[in-house]
Amino acid sequence: MTEHLPYGSWPSPLTAEAVASASPRIEGARFVGGEVWWGETIPGEGGRTSVRRRTASGDVDDLLPSPHSARSRVHEYGGGAWTAADDGRLFFVEKADQRVWLREPGGQLRALTPETVDTRFGGLSWQQGVLLAIRESHEAPGGERAIPQRDIVRIGVGEKIEITCVASGSDFVAQPALSPGGRMLAWIAWDHPDMPWDRAELRVGALQDGVVREWTTVAGADSSALQPVWAGADELLYADDPTGRWNLWRAQVPAPTAHPIESHHVQSADADTGGPLWVLGAKWFAHLEDGRILAVRTQGSDDLVVIGPDGVISLLAAPPTSGITVEDVRGTRVLIAGAGVDAPPGLWEIDLDRPTEISLVRGGESPWGADWMPHPRALSTPGPRGPVHAFAYPPTNPHVAGPEDELPPYIVFVHGGPTAHVGGAASDRIAYFTSRGIGVLDVNYGGSSGYGREYRERLRGQWGIVDVEDVAAAARGLAAEGFADPARIAIDGGSAGGWTVLAAVANTDVFAAGISRYGVGDARALAADTHDFEARYLDGLIGPLPEAEDVYIERSPLTHPERFTVPLLLLQGADDAVVPPAQSESIRDALAARGVPHAYVLYEGEGHGFRQAKTLVHAYQTQLAFLGAVLGFEPDDVAPLRLD
Template sequence: MQQGRLFAVREDLRGKEHWRGIAEIPTDGSAADDDSAAWVSHYGSGFYAHPSLSPDGTRLAYVQWTEQRMPWEHARVAVVHLESGSLTPVPCRAALQPEWLSDDELLYADDATGRWNLHLARIAEDTPPPAQTPPATTEPFLLADADTGGALWVLGTRWYAVLDDGRIVAVRTNGGDAVVLIDPAAGTERRLELPATAEVSIDDVSGSRVLISGAGAEVSRGLWFVDVDSDEVTAIRGGEPADPGWCPPARAVTFDGPHGAVHAFDYRPANPDATAPDGELPPYIVMVHGGPTSHVSGAASDAYAYWTSRGIGVLDVNYGGSTGYGRAYRKRLDGQWGVVDVDDVIAAAQGLAEAGVADPARIAIKGGSAGGWTVLSALVRGGAFAAGISRYGVADLRMLASDTHDFEKHYLNGLVGPLPEAEAVYIARSPLTHADRIDVPVLLLQGADDKVVPPSQSEAIRDALAARGVPHEYVLYPGEGHGFRRAETIVSSLQTELRFLGTTFGFEPRL
């Protein structure tokens, strides 16, 4: 809701062609009966986000990208004049979150500098059709060696906000998150001392107060009010301190890999009631996040404490292709999915063992979806991991390309290559093609109703392992799709994983 008017991203999926755009929804409820929400953008088969109304109510800015690209590859800001319908393009690369500073000045995030930084666009006066409105002029506004922005997987995340007096509160991501208060007029900035250090969103502002959500290295996920003048921080919900005896903060670590530095977060075992035998190195799980264009930030995690409290360390890897370290790091994965990610998780595991932190004979690897792909691909490569856990992991790239949804329809074009030209690469990279190379125990967890990665992919890996007598388990959860949601499934899957590692690594697990 902006100035009493409601704008929303609208989708019409009723026909063979799917249409999307920005619509204004009447606030009197009339759209519930006659579908009278009016398109205000040039709608089409692409995607839209972040509608923002100018102070005088005459223009609407929004982010748009085509279905052939992902938003972190290329997304633009457009400005539509609501009366004339004329459109002003804003030159940009991978734009996010337009916010108006005045009736003709627009702030937005873009990674044209190699980092998502704030840029300023000056919007020309409206030129009614058929004349063409000239493009906006743009310039960098605030530059930093950190990201104010991220991968636009979901709508609603906000990386900055402008206060009434022109000061700006912004997230800066470089591995973890920091929140800074910027005064452009004075040319100053300072970091706000907050418990939130991961997955931070600047949700709203009022006067000098800022509403912030996120997670922290030492607290649970929460919602806070922050007064930027008094520095008073008030917890609204969540944000409970984590017990360092059971859940010590993650350490940011970096390893040398064949493609450059590999960033990760290390959660070492901790249990105030138990100690390891003298001289014994702990087993570890190398965690591989999904996406793959995504990011982990070292937040406190009950799921990870489940492992660390039982003497098993966790290494959470931001392999090449992850966000949070700039465009160059993210683009390492272009055309190299199944190569760079695998090289990086192997380098991280080997680096951890060489540092004397983990038992090299007891390092497992675990991931779901795209992370499961990397798990299976690393096991095919062999030599680094003593066991693997794949949750609904991708095993066959061609099947993924045919089954995926609209948003990711062309995602694999950038990660692997376009079909049919790159079909040979799809076959060569798929773990299913080389499942006969896997020679360590594997646990496969799968949702029976998964439409993104159907059970047939996990079952094909299972059958290949069974044919060669490789130790394995396959667990199918009825009623679960792509990602486990039910509490009983989440509990069962963790206990199954612990029993599996206990059997593989030779210890008696305490569930």
């Protein structure tokens, strides 16, 4: 029998402790011999990333025991922190020293790169018996800090430490790919002030004594090329968006200095095969030995398609429908990661010759059952500058419903980036709130990826304007349809999403409260303090400095402390190098000076994004208690939160 209780007070088995450890965070996966290996973040062990394997017998064990952690700090966001050879050798970037290490099949460890003041490695890949990596050096003569220098390097795996620069010549490099036989190297390159989703080049060069001395631009002069993959000795596949969508292209490269290099569409689609290159290990398609291509296509949610050598396309039915990455391919077997409508984040193995036989490797199942997972509803709401895309998750509890005369409170989620994307998928984090009677609206505001370049560039020069207009329009639209109590809508976001939270509560009357996780309050301070990867990001989002300084001042929420009138919760990592604690602390001080109810929590040992179990648990409980305090309900299983 269904019990009727006030929204927000519903009892739920989804405790903060359980949610913090429920869904694994997959950090790359690959076939190694007859086994499947994957990286996995372990919140209960300080948020370290281990590398695990599933043997042919089905057993699972750790290859990288505590306290080791495979995590790169290249670009601060890392990616590609481990790879492996088929003989069982594991190569990984150790978080503590950023050196590349080798773990032998017997467990012995040996450093492959020297100890330095601040040189980092990431984007590791084992190709044709060669270990390639992206090197990022922050050192200058005399040990001074410097503008980081990046190059593609070959790392020797013998007893002697040996590192060779293979390719450089730009501010940023990524995704190196050796041609069959090792005659040529393809890679992605871009320079300040562009971000890789603004403009990035696909370059190809001949290897002479293992080094590229000359290179040719294949694609990307006015677009954003991604992920070169060799389909033959002189045939290259890649993603690019000259048409406004990241589609697959094919180039014939008979010689790396040939001009012009012929390229043509593999398939034209009103969807994206590709996404923002925030981390170095992301892959959106794979080429099979028989000529087929497995590709992700994103238009809001994700589809997987198989493109035959004859161009015939077939849809591959698979559990994940959001955030899909194609991790590895071996023969006709593929590894894919992502999340689905009924499947929390996980890793699956699929044989494309037997596509109905899908093997779950890790995650992908809710420990509470599907009844507790809210089903997303895709929404498109009219906004001031065009449609605003979002996914709504209603309060969902198989045993409880709300009063018939009451509308539920909602929390609007604002993703970070801001060049990023959310899909409609099962999420333990979302279910933590919906199972208690709090709806969630996850918004892909203008500037988000997943809807093409035009939608992505809606935010160009308009950060703090378009994103605020869009989250407000989405929230108003949900309330106008009768799904949410308009007086009890809160907003939550991290990083760039935190900026939108602060700007939205300061500049609209839509939201009753805000939660900012390591959010930006002062755009000028961010431009001055942030790391090199994003050092010129704001040129495109707001404008170049010093010419646009007045715009930075006007847009920054901290410029207008008198506009903060609703309660705010601020959560911050003490070791955050992307958005330093000073940003949140300045907001805290402004709220205190004006007597606005607020709470500030600083988490020691956390950076940009929370990984440790104790942090995640406390953050979940604090957010729920805050919502109860400001939206007028009593959560079932958390202590009240005192606001300053």
